[in-house]
Amino acid sequence: MTTFRCAMGRRFAALLVGGLFCAGALAAAGHEHLNPEAASGRMARAAAYASHYMASTANPWATRAAADILARGGAAADAAIAAQMVLNLVEPQSSGIGGGAFIVAFDPRDGGVLTYDGRETAPAAARAGRFLRAGEPMDFHEAVNSGRSVGVPGVLRALWRLHQAQGRLPWAELFQPAIHLARAGFPVSPRLHALLAGDRDLPRQAAAARYFYGPDGRPWPVGHVLRNPALADTLARIAREGPDAFYEGPIARDIVAAVAAHPVPGDLSLEDLRDYRALERAPVCMPYRVYRLCGAPPPSSGPLAVLQILGILAHTPIARAAPESPQAAHWFAEAGRLAYADRDAYVADPAFVEVPVAGMLDPAYLAARAALIRPGRSMGRAEAGVPPAAPPRPGAGRGLEPPSTTQVSIIDAWGGAVSMTSSIEGAFGSKLLVRGFLLNNQLTDFSFLAQDARGRPIANRVEAGKRPRSSMAPMLALRDGRVALAIGSPGGSAIINYVAQTLVGVFDWGLGLQQAIDLPHVGSRNQATELEAGTPAEALAGPLRALGHEVRVGEFPSGLQGVQRLPDGRLLGAADPRREGLALGG
Numbered sequence: 001m002t003t004f005r006c007a008m009g010r011r012f013a014a015l016l017v018g019g020l021f022c023a024g025a026l027a028a029a030g031h032e033h034l035n036p037e038a039a040s041g042r043m044a045r046a047a048a049y050a051s052h053y054m055a056s057t058a059n060p061w062a063t064r065a066a067a068d069i070l071a072r073g074g075a076a077a078d079a080a081i082a083a084q085m086v087l088n089l090v091e092p093q094s095s096g097i098g099g100g101a102f103i104v105a106f107d108p109r110d111g112g113v114l115t116y117d118g119r120e121t122a123p124a125a126a127r128a129g130r131f132l133r134a135g136e137p138m139d140f141h142e143a144v145n146s147g148r149s150v151g152v153p154g155v156l157r158a159l160w161r162l163h164q165a166q167g168r169l170p171w172a173e174l175f176q177p178a179i180h181l182a183r184a185g186f187p188v189s190p191r192l193h194a195l196l197a198g199d200r201d202l203p204r205q206a207a208a209a210r211y212f213y214g215p216d217g218r219p220w221p222v223g224h225v226l227r228n229p230a231l232a233d234t235l236a237r238i239a240r241e242g243p244d245a246f247y248e249g250p251i252a253r254d255i256v257a258a259v260a261a262h263p264v265p266g267d268l269s270l271e272d273l274r275d276y277r278a279l280e281r282a283p284v285c286m287p288y289r290v291y292r293l294c295g296a297p298p299p300s301s302g303p304l305a306v307l308q309i310l311g312i313l314a315h316t317p318i319a320r321a322a323p324e325s326p327q328a329a330h331w332f333a334e335a336g337r338l339a340y341a342d343r344d345a346y347v348a349d350p351a352f353v354e355v356p357v358a359g360m361l362d363p364a365y366l367a368a369r370a371a372l373i374r375p376g377r378s379m380g381r382a383e384a385g386v387p388p389a390a391p392p393r394p395g396a397g398r399g400l401e402p403p404s405t406t407q408v409s410i411i412d413a414w415g416g417a418v419s420m421t422s423s424i425e426g427a428f429g430s431k432l433l434v435r436g437f438l439l440n441n442q443l444t445d446f447s448f449l450a451q452d453a454r455g456r457p458i459a460n461r462v463e464a465g466k467r468p469r470s471s472m473a474p475m476l477a478l479r480d481g482r483v484a485l486a487i488g489s490p491g492g493s494a495i496i497n498y499v500a501q502t503l504v505g506v507f508d509w510g511l512g513l514q515q516a517i518d519l520p521h522v523g524s525r526n527q528a529t530e531l532e533a534g535t536p537a538e539a540l541a542g543p544l545r546a547l548g549h550e551v552r553v554g555e556f557p558s559g560l561q562g563v564q565r566l567p568d569g570r571l572l573g574a575a576d577p578r579r580e581g582l583a584l585g586g
């Protein structure tokens with residue numbers, strides 16, 4: 001028997017197998033999240049503490065599966081796989097085997113950090129005009145809800161590589177919690193219910209309508225026990241046969257058929273699936289104070305932009321400013337503008353464009369960028385800089401990224417760690433449900449336009465076989481050869497600001513991880529300065545306007561999940577109060 005402390009602050013003595021732990025937390029969290037996108041009404045989370053291992057995910061069932069695996073001697077890699085499969089079931093709007101992921105993993109045996117790129121690829125048939133109509137970008141919503149948005153899923157091959165490198169328990173064992181829960185059923189959560197109720201497109205897809213809605217066409221209510229035998233069968237097969245059972249054979253054929261059968265068909269082929277490769281890449285890293293921060297490199301723009309923000313802020317007095325002060329918001333937003341300007345211009349799939357990663361993190365370059373910030377006046381919009389060794393500047397491409405996605409952060413008993421951000425892109429992805437899982441709409445993360453107004457090619461334009469640029473920012477902070485922090489978040493392009501703000505909170509302001517996650521969100525994506533509605537950040541609007549900021553108040557439903565190693569060696573797990581997450585350790 002092991003004692004866990006739920007993020008809700010209750011103590012439970014729970015049997016490792018079959019126990020119903022944190023049920024109280026589950027139920028309590030439920031009623032606070034009836035409007036899942038509302039920042040107001042969020043429930044305060046207490047951090048969880050443990051001595052050996054800790055997992056934090058966006059859903060209590062997934063966290064429990066991860067904690068069980070860790071308790072059985074599994075590595076962080078094993079626990080991440082178990083959590084991902086359960087998330088596919090219980091948080092189907094956000095991630096799953098029909099989508100992609102970026103994984104950052106620390107191997108305690110050699111102290112190395114590796115990343116696994118399971119980002120979706122564009123089919124071989126994809127062409128530049130994919131999301132254009134008469135030369136103009138098509139309506140985003142129309143692009144999402146079509147077969148054209150579906151990229152080749154990458155999650156399973158990325159997790160397979162991770163498991164081959166760092167797994168301790170057998171692959172098949174890691175699928176059992178999800179298979180059991182899919183057969184037994186899980187209670188529909190308030191967040192899932194609200195997203196089902198608010199979705200106009202999901203019920204229009206026959207397979208999804210049959211699964212997610214009752215015979216009367218209404219979304220299953222909160223607490224309804226939803227079973228997914230089709231997913232259980234799919235996962236059982238992948239458990240037995242490995243990921244090839246997904247990328248070839250009947251599952252692959254059904255994926256291709258579903259994409260082709262959409263009223264606006266896509267062009268994903270059997271060959272695209274068979275040929276998909278998850279890539280092992282060196283992380284992008286930067287020293288910051290006493291830490292070394294590492295994250296997934298391009299095609300994600302996330303960690304690179306987070307590191308730029310921190311590298312720029314190191315030249316400002318933000319560490320001495322009060323966390324929720326107008327001065328702190330000013331410095332943070334201005335650094336954000338500069339980082340997002342570079343991101344928009346330079347970052348895309350490195351197999352297709354030259355991304356000047358080293359130049360973008362060059363200390364002299366970051367110092368020069370920081371010098372553009374004026375203490376008393378906003379710069380408005382930042383221009384991309386010219387980092388050392390930058391290629392001729394491409395056109396800037398922006399994309400809409402409505403929030404979905406999920407974060408898994410784990411530290412295991414050997415000091416191994418995984419930070420994984422996983423996504424099917426928008427809520428419920430393309431809405432195409434195949435054998436119990438949803439297919440992504442990740443290709444709408446490409447720039448719809450191929451060139452900018454001046455005719456310069458946009459780095460993140462659609463090309464065959466290319467990976468769309470991401471904002472996902474799974475990160476690890478290392479200190480003295482050990483993982484000090486695992487962090488990440490969903491939230492579309494705002495992920496960068498969420499993660500950067502949390503790191504500033506912990507490393508510059510000395511806040512506890514939970515407090516840092518709880519901070520009202522502020523930041524700029526090189527447009528208006530954004531303030532989180534329903535929080536004290538709203539009061540910053542006046543002072544920031546006085547500094548020349550254009551201000552926008554809105555919902556910022558981050559889903560930060562983190563695990564921190566405290567100076568005394570204990571592990572602290574934290575979960576974002578804006579979603580349904582939970583941290584558990586042992």
Ligand code: GLU
Nearest residue numbers: 403404405470471491492
């Ligand atoms: N598709 C987005 C990305 O890869 C993530 C979407 C989200 O976080 O909701 O950056």
